[in-house]
Amino acid sequence: xxxLSLNGVCKSYGSVEVINNLNLEVNSGEFLVLVGPSGCGKxxxxxxxxxLEEISDGTIAIGDRIVNDLPxxxxxxxxxxxxxxxxPHMNVRKNLAFGLxxxxxxxxxIKRRVQEASDILQIGELLDRKPRQLSGGQxxxxxxxxxxxxxxxxxxxxxxxxxxxxxxxxxMRVELAGLYNRLGTTMIYVTHDQVEAMTMATRIVVLxxxxxxxxxxxxxxxxxxxxxxxxxxxGSPKINMLAANSTPxxxxxxxxxxxFGSFHNANLLTNSTKLTICVRPENFSINGDGDLKATGKxxxxxxxxxxxxxxxxxxxxxxxxxxxxxxxNYAVGQPMSISINPDQCHYFDADxxxxxxxxxxxxxx
Numbered sequence: 033x034x035x036l037s038l039n040g041v042c043k044s045y046g047s048v049e050v051i052n053n054l055n056l057e058v059n060s061g062e063f064l065v066l067v068g069p070s071g072c073g074k075x076x077x078x079x080x081x082x083x084l085e086e087i088s089d090g091t092i093a094i095g096d097r098i099v100n101d102l103p104x105x106x107x108x109x110x111x112x113x114x115x116x117x118x119x120p121h122m123n124v125r126k127n128l129a130f131g132l133x134x135x136x137x138x139x140x141x142i143k144r145r146v147q148e149a150s151d152i153l154q155i156g157e158l159l160d161r162k163p164r165q166l167s168g169g170q171x172x173x174x175x176x177x178x179x180x181x182x183x184x185x186x187x188x189x190x191x192x193x194x195x196x197x198x199x200x201x202x203x204m205r206v207e208l209a210g211l212y213n214r215l216g217t218t219m220i221y222v223t224h225d226q227v228e229a230m231t232m233a234t235r236i237v238v239l240x241x242x243x244x245x246x247x248x249x250x251x252x253x254x255x256x257x258x259x260x261x262x263x264x265x266x267g268s269p270k271i272n273m274l275a276a277n278s279t280p281x282x283x284x285x286x287x288x289x290x291x292f293g294s295f296h297n298a299n300l301l302t303n304s305t306k307l308t309i310c311v312r313p314e315n316f317s318i319n320g321d322g323d324l325k326a327t328g329k330x331x332x333x334x335x336x337x338x339x340x341x342x343x344x345x346x347x348x349x350x351x352x353x354x355x356x357x358x359x360x361n362y363a364v365g366q367p368m369s370i371s372i373n374p375d376q377c378h379y380f381d382a383d384x385x386x387x388x389x390x391x392x393x394x395x396x397x
Contacts, residue, residue: 034060034094034095034108034185034186034218035057035058035059035060035094035095035218036056036057036058036081036092036093036094036186036218036220037056037057037058037091037092037093038054038055038056038057038077038081038090038091038092039055039090039091039093040053040054040055040089040090040091041053041054041055041056041077041080041087041089041090041091041092042054042087042088042089042090043073043076043077043080043085043087043088043242044088049242050073050076050242051073051076051077051080051242052241052242052243053090053243054077054090054242054243054244055244056237056244056247058218058220059218059235060218061216061217061218062218062219062234062235063209063212063219063221063232063233063234063235064218064219064220064221064233064234064235064236064237065220065221065222065223065228065229065232065233065235065236065237066078066220066221066222066223066237066239067222067223067224067225067226067228067229067236067237067238067239067265068224068238068239068240068245068265069224069240069265070224071241072239072240072241072242073239073241073242074222074224074239075190075191075222077222077239078111078188078190078220078222079190080092081109081186081188081220082104082107082109082111082188083099083102083103083104083107084104084111087100094107094108094109094185094186095185107186108184108185108186109184109185109186109187109188110178110179110180110182110184110186110187110188111179111187111188111189111190112172112175112176112179112187112188112189112190112192113175113190113192114190114191114192114194114195115195116163116171116172116174116175116195117175118163118171118174118175119163120162120163120164121162122162122163123159123160123161123162124150124155124158124159124160124161124162124163124166124174125146125159125160127163127174127178128146128149128150128159128174128177128178128181129142129146129181130178131178131181131182132145132146132181132182142181145180145181145183146159146177146181148180148181149177149180149181150177152177152180152211152214152215153173153174153176153177153180153207153211154173155170155173155174155177158170158173158174167200168195168196168197168200169196169200169203169204172192172193172195172196172204173207175192176192176208176211180215184217185217185218186217186218186219186220187217187218187219187220188219188220188221188222189208189219189220189221189222190222191222191223191224192204192208192221193205193223193225193228194223194225201228205228205231205232208221208232209231209232212232221233226265226266226267226268227268229250230250230253230254230266231250233249233250234249235247235248235249236248236249236250236253236266238253238261238262238265238266240261245258245259245261245262246258246259246262253266254266254267256386257310257378257386258385258386259380259384259385259386260273260308260310260380260384261384263310263378263380264310267312269313269341269353270353271310271311271312271313271378272310272311272312272313272316272352272353273308273309273310274289274290274291274292274308274309274310274311275289275290275306275307275308276288276289276290276306276307276308276309277305277306277307278300278302278304278305278307279305281296283296283298284296284297284298284299284300285297285298285300285302287300287307287309287374289309289324289372290348290350291326291346291347291348291350292324292325292326292371292372293323293324293325295323295324295374297374299389300379300387300389301387301388301389302379302381302387302388304381304382304383304387305382306381306382307379307380307381307382307387308379308380308384309377309378309379309380310377310378310379310380311352311372311376311377311378312376313341313353313354313355314355315372315373315376315377316352316354316355316370316371316372317370317371317372317373318354318356318357318368318369318370319368319369319370320369320370320371321371322371322372322373323371324371324372324373324374325369325370325371326346326347326352326369326370326371327346327347327367327368327369327370328344328345328346328347328352328367328368328370329344329345329365329366329367329368330342330343330344330345330362330363330364330365330366330367330368331343331344331345331351331364331365332364333362333363333364335358337358338358339355339358340355340356340357340358340360340362341353341354341355341356342354342355342356342362342368344368344370352370354368354370
């Protein structure tokens with residue numbers, strides 16, 4: 033089991049820079065997820081770690097070995113791709129054993145590893161089937177098993193669940209998390225789905241345009257996003273963004289939020305007069321008694337069983353996402369009043385950077 037170090041890693045295709053001077057330390061035994069929008073460079077970064085893509089500059093080290101010039105076969109890692117890439121003419125047992133057979137490993141060792149992987153993934157009854165006889169979830173288990181039998185120092189996953197339907201994705205997320213807990217091997221997982229990132233990662237790296245926006249635990253990214261991009265990307269449904277302005281006073285700032293009104297805050301540390309205040313859907317109070325209120329009409333209701341999300345169109349024309357009680361019926365066109373608590377808001381300056389709050393309780397969160 034090894035960690036990973038990326039120092040000053042760059043990747044360019046001609047004049048197009050895909051990864052820009054990236055530095056990252058992956059701890060031994062952690063489940064690190066690379067997440068970001070399409071085109072941010074996450075899959076390219078994973079392929080460089082795997083040795084499938086050359087780096088333009090910098091160093092990549094697995095454990096204490098710099099692997100820049102090592103081919104993929106000598107990096108002691110295994111990669112699971114988006115496509116299953118199983119050999120259709122071989123049964124599951126031979127698919128699992130194929131890479132080990134090419135390495136001329138003793139038959140007894142191959143048999144042991146195949147059996148161990150099939151036990152871990154609970155696919156023993158599938159060993160004599162051909163890929164065409166397997167479901168999508170079963171094929172993905174076999175692809176993961178093919179990585180496990182190599183007993184690598186590092187597992188790499190490149191959007192392995194994107195070809196599965198919604199129910200199987202949820203099931204496989206649980207199985208992958210359980211696999212990580214059983215093996216304890218360092219895992220790096222690429223996805224564009226921030227729900228996958230939040231539910232499986234020990235730490236998340238948020239990428240945009242080849243640079244790291246923030247690294248942290250799911251809790252840290254959700255509760256203390258460093259900038260507006262992270263705030264808007266992490267969380268489903270998305271966070272609400274409200275325009276605001278601030279006026280300094282002798283005792284702090286007077287902040288006016290568009291559509292909601294003004295309040296005084298003595299704890300915000302900023303010289304920015306233009307602010308963006310972000311509110312999670314669950315942090316609105318419906319028909320509450322707070323001073324910061326706005327009214328509007330419902331233009332869409334998403335009923336998800338245990339949760340209800342209301343799209344509320346304010347009188348100004350802005351639409352906000354509000355989490356509501358599943359025990360109440362809401363109808364399109366129905367008026368609604370919402371209020372916000374300043375202590376549950378996230379504050380960002382004119383440059384989109386998080387504003388520090390001189391509040392001991394906030395600093396500990």
